[in-house]
Amino acid sequence: MATENVPVKKNDMIDIMFEDLTHDGAGVGKIAGFPVFVQRALPGETGTVKITKVKKNYAFGRLLELTKESPDRVEAPCPIFKQCGGCQLQHLSYDGQLKHKQKHVRDVLARIGGLQEVTVHPTLGMNDPWRYRNKAQVPIGEEEGGLIAGFYAERTHRIIDMNECAIQHEENDRVVQLVKKIAKNYGIGGYDDKTHKGTLRHVVTRYGYQTGELMVVLVTKGKELPNKKNLVQDIRAQLPNVKSIVQNINPKRTNVIFGEKTEVLWGEEVIHDYIGDIQFAISARSFYQVNPVQTEVLYNKALEYAGLTGKETVIDAYCGIGTISLFLAQKAMRVYGVEIVPEAISDAKKNARLNGIGNVEFAVGEAEKVIPWWHAQGIRADVIVVDPPRKGCDEALLETIVSMKPERVVYVSCNPATLARDLKYLTAHGFEAKEVQPVDMFPHTGHVECVVLMSRMVSN
Template sequence: MKKTVRSRKEEKPAKQLKKGDIIDVSVSGLNEDGLTTATHEGIRLFVSGALPGEGVRVRITHAGRREMTGEVINVLQPSAERLAEPPCRRAGFCDGCPLIAMQYPSQLAWKRSYVEQTLHARRSLKQVPVHAVLPSPRPLHYRNSAKLAVAGTFRSPVVGIYRRNSHDVLDIDDCPLHHPLINRIVAAVKEGIKKGKVPVYSPRTGSGILRYLVIRVSERHERAMVVFVTARRSFNEIHHLTKHLRQTVPEVEVAVQNVNASEGNVILGHHDHYISKDHAIIEELGDIRFSISPRSFFQINSGSARIIYDKVREWSALSGNESVVDLYCGIGGISLYLAGQAREVHGIEFVDAAVADAEKNARLNRIDNCTFEAGDAAELLEELHEEGTPIDLLVLNPPRKGCDRRVLETAAAIGSQKIIYVSCSPLTLARDLEILAELGYRTREVQPVDMFPQTPHIESVALIVKEPLEQGKTRTPRPRTTSSTTPHRKKKGAA
């Protein structure tokens, strides 16, 4: 008799989801990009438009084997932290402000928790006090600048931001985060494009002219700068568009045509052509005035920027006799803010144009105890020390990627008693504070400041002090390393 072999019953595999499928899930955490997370059939799902703890119906926008993304089409079980009426009709599908449906106090609580958890995950930072987040003076309409893509046709122009992971432009002419003057300018530009039949650039065909719209606003003076980024120099169309804009919105003080013929994602090209007589707008923070040009970096939230500068000034506790070094000084914001309480301030910045702006701003404010230099941060810091310049206070204000380790090692070797670190990334802040702890510095406290309401981003100010050596121990700094690619120091005189 033939023996029958019984096969083991195989489980039916779960159906592979595809883009456009709709599923119901319960979401849990919130990540640093403002996306909530869920799990479906063992696959991690990132959801935009949901809040932690909610049950939601989701449309899949990307389906991978290990990760998927989706957008909320219906909230089945709302969180107690969800606003009954979000201040934006695009809440849920615009990636610009993923927390806008969350009550503002809950946003602040989440941001504090995120900073605290990120820092306390590091062994040397477990006991560092993280204060409650200082709120933005304006939770809405706080953005004083906007970089917007232009799409569509002259008959039906679209001005807004790119959707996540696509080249589709979402129209946001009445954005609740933008300063009201920005929204008025966007509406006037769209009207002017239609009226003047201005050809809109198409990245697919390479035809058309107008690519981007860059707007900057001086909150103090209610004046604006508008930059029209075009694929090629085209005087007539942009001249008439500017004329229409300035007639409709008289607050536009500076108008510029920037030519960018490249096919990449960089917004500004190398050539500016001023259409207006004025080339810059003036903004003020406290008692310091800043000249803002098309390429100047300036904080997008003036109210929160002043809170940060005030905190740096408070923790500096300067008496008027100290020498301060401001690394990554940009256009001189913190340097000039501290100049009135210090004997001298040295600003160091990699970008030449930023240093030129910093010197201009020092002259604008008649401040003569600040010097600014362009070049490699670690090298210039070492040279200042070798020249005998005392460094009583070191201010670090790096970009999102944080400080190069060599900069931190150089700072520790110089031995400043106090360091103040201004950060826009809790992740790189935690990494750098731990490196400083290894080098003999203790983080005394951290103050988060909400620079970007309705988004998951958070700024932090950290106060760091030099720890005294235990008896019998010495610290040996690492030997200085050089690189053939390090830019040569470019000396600048007193501003």
């Protein structure tokens, strides 16, 4: 690698001032214009850094000492914050986090999307930004003969054993510790991903914030689960609010948590929870937002931006299990939802029936194929809502949106970079980005969600 013009080399000790944060919460400083990324450094701070890795256009460093601290720096309450890769921003005050996320969205929209003038509102945060996650997916391993359960150390597959997590709901922590103890009592071994041996790979818990219902999912390497009957009895005896105990079998050598086969060991196949007035049935593998408090904030903003009066036809282009679709159906004349995952559409139809909502129709397929087919059948959308995965919208879908000419597009995004790219396309093809509302769905992490209102420009 050519590094002749690079102003730093590995193991250099340098003094640096930090100017910004990356999308994943690393501090950014520059030496002669050359970026250096350093974990747990904050804008406005200066410190001594040891260079750990040098690339052609940037370097990484480790913070050795701070010579000037940011007024927004706080003591992270989590004892394993520096080892665990789950949170990146616990050392930044919550107000500082919200301001950083607003700035990050504004900067990315300007840099990638060319949207310098669009209004980016202050980030909508939580009154209590702790213990918000309703779902835990905890890897299980072994250490010196005992079971360990925790999260992976940053950028590794080494499990950090832990008793509690500051962003998990307390019920999830309680379940994980209990299952670990019961499994240990019955001699059920943890999984080793290096040797592909062992029994218990993950414990997954789901908790209904509004209902108090609990689901426990035991992910195992094979169908064999020693003392299965006793294990189930003990979980039931010690968790009176458990409604569902499930085994998922994942025999593959993979980082993916779930396997294809799921078997209910006891109780129901689903638990239930509410977002606003809408009830959802949640199975072991359903996609369901992990922060129900902020999900309601996000969806209410999407509903506000949709501007529904009861006369509109709405298309939800990545509808999942119907969460946004059912919210929109409360105010729209008719909603059409499309999703590529068949199981999600099955769940969406069940959730519509569960809530007695009849003005929705769901279809399986690629949005960029199904929506033009609907258009050909005479369906005219007044509003199109998109909530794509991190990779953003397929360009064929963006072309379809342009050709359908809805009055409004409501774009819900979990990735500001792909959002900016897609907004750039839509603004070049007859739409105007009116306003952007960041929502803090994942406090203490670098992630930020956005809801964007776009209106079709009327040509003279």
